[in-house]
Structure formats: structure tokens, C-alpha cells
Amino acid sequence: MIPKPPPREGGLGFLFIPPFRVQGTSIAGEATCVQVPELDVCFDMGVCPRAALASKIAAISHGHMDHIGGLAYYCSQRVFQGMGPGTILCPKAIGPSVKKMMEGYIGLEEQVTPYNLVEMEQDQVFEIKNNIFIRLFDVEHTCPSAGYTVYERRSKLKPEYYEMPQEKLRDLKEKGVDITRVLHVPLVTYVGDTSPGPWLIREEVRKSQVVIAECTFSEDDQVERARVGKHLHMRDIAEWLPVLECQKLVLIHLSRRSHVIEARKQLRKLVKGQHADRVEFLMDHKANKTRYERQEFDVQRQQGMPVQRGPRH
Ligand SMILES: [Zn+2]
Numbered sequence: 001m002i003p004k005p006p007p008r009e010g011g012l013g014f015l016f017i018p019p020f021r022v023q024g025t026s027i028a029g030e031a032t033c034v035q036v037p038e039l040d041v042c043f044d045m046g047v048c049p050r051a052a053l054a055s056k057i058a059a060i061s062h063g064h065m066d067h068i069g070g071l072a073y074y075c076s077q078r079v080f081q082g083m084g085p086g087t088i089l090c091p092k093a094i095g096p097s098v099k100k101m102m103e104g105y106i107g108l109e110e111q112v113t114p115y116n117l118v119e120m121e122q123d124q125v126f127e128i129k130n131n132i133f134i135r136l137f138d139v140e141h142t143c144p145s146a147g148y149t150v151y152e153r154r155s156k157l158k159p160e161y162y163e164m165p166q167e168k169l170r171d172l173k174e175k176g177v178d179i180t181r182v183l184h185v186p187l188v189t190y191v192g193d194t195s196p197g198p199w200l201i202r203e204e205v206r207k208s209q210v211v212i213a214e215c216t217f218s219e220d221d222q223v224e225r226a227r228v229g230k231h232l233h234m235r236d237i238a239e240w241l242p243v244l245e246c247q248k249l250v251l252i253h254l255s256r257r258s259h260v261i262e263a264r265k266q267l268r269k270l271v272k273g274q275h276a277d278r279v280e281f282l283m284d285h286k287a288n289k290t291r292y293e294r295q296e297f298d299v300q301r302q303q304g305m306p307v308q309r310g311p312r313h
């Protein structure tokens, strides 16, 4: 008999919610790191998978190890791979500790890793790129914790000009009349570890296209544990879901003991069909693979391409 090799680590969770990819890993107490490549942002950095390095920004919700353990590595690897310094966004309350952690590595490595640190207060905004910005909001956990919403700025014609012909609009524009107004469209919201509270019904959270949120517990006998640990329970999700306008709610941070199949069953028990259909689990590899194959199949069919294979069930 020879010793067995260690079990293969599971791959990253992956969902395509057009036009966004939501990918990463998230198990309560172990590690959470959720990347949206289209927005250059990675929410939390409990570990740093290779793919996460490509995000210029790491938006940290709070200082628990399962959300921050890979942060120093992320900063160091980005520089090592010639990708430039990473930018860390975090709640102001934990900024000094993040700095201290990074300083600790200077002594350990005997070299300085450059990085940018942005300590953010409630409602503070940070520009990501052209027309895209991110805003922090406070939530409540056993330590200071925050959520983030990424917005797009869109110029729209002012309603009084809707009926006006193109040439006239052009004339007005040339005369320097401001015919547009700017809308702030919430795209993606990420809610870090939190207990339920009014922050969950902030306007930008309700109106986000995609909401990514923790749901640590789902079983009936775990309600008290969720309260004590200041986490969301599936019952909170069931109550919250009808007020959310999102296309998809992506649940993360399920504890290792709560099986995703059981969690889905609980969801179906607590929530009526249509709303339940809007919920996805980042770490449900099997369901997400089937979902992706169906998306691929639909696109091929729409484009009149020879269909490679049908969705598997
Ligand atoms: Zn956590």
C-alpha cells in the first residue's frame, strides 16, 4: 500500500449572468473571493485564486480571515507578475489593521510590495474606470463590515427633448444647451457578512441587476446560530427576495456543513416559484455547469450555428 494523494481541490464557482461573469470560491469560515471580471473588481480575498489577480481592485468587506487571508498574496503576486500594484478598498475602521498587516510582510520578505489602500466611509465613492464607480455601505456583523455597489453612469436625453427631431437636438447641442441628464444605474451589489437590517433595502441594493449575498445557514435549527454570528439565514433571504428587483441573487458563504442541495430545498420550501428561480448558488458546480451548457446551446441556436450538443440533464 502506498499513501493516497490528497483530494483534488474543487474548481472555482462560475455563473454567467449577462453581461457579467461571477466567479470565485466561497465557503463560510474557510475562504471567500468573488470576482466580476467585467468590472475589474474582486470582492473579498480570503484566498487568491490565479484568476483573481487580473482584478485591479480588491473590495474587502471585513477583516475576518476567510475574507482577507489572500490579500497580501494578491498584492505581492500582482507586482511579481508585472500587473501593477493592486488597489484595496476597505471600510475605514479596518484600514489601520490592513496597513499593519502589509507592514508585517515587509519585515518577513525584506522587500516592499507597493499597493494602494482606500479606506472608505459610508457612501464614499471610488472611480473604477470610464463611467463605472463603486460605493460602500455599512452593514452589521461581529466586526466592522461593509457591502459595495458598482454603478454605471449613463447619459440619457432629458424627457422634454424626447419628441424633438435629431437636427434640432444637434442645433441645441451646438449652442451648448445641456440636453442630457446623468443616471446612476446600480449594476452589481455585494453584501459582505451581515445580519439582516435596513442596509438590505437601500435603493441601490434593491435596484441592482445582480446581487451577491451571503447565506451562511439554511436549516431550521440554525436560526439562532445565524443570529449569534450575525449572518443571514435562508429565512432572511426568503423575506428579502420579493423586494429585490435583481435579475439574479447569487448566494455565497454557505457553511461546509450546509449542503447546497439541502439549501436549495429549503429555498423552494420558503419561497414561491418565480422568486426562487432568480436565486443561484455560486458553489453549486453541477447545477451551474448545466445552466452554462444551456446558455451555450441557446446562443448557438439563436445564431443558427450547428448545435454541438444539447443541454445535459
Ligand atoms: Zn465569513
Ligand SMILES: [Zn+2]
Pocket: 062, 064, 141, 193
Ligand atoms: Zn465574518
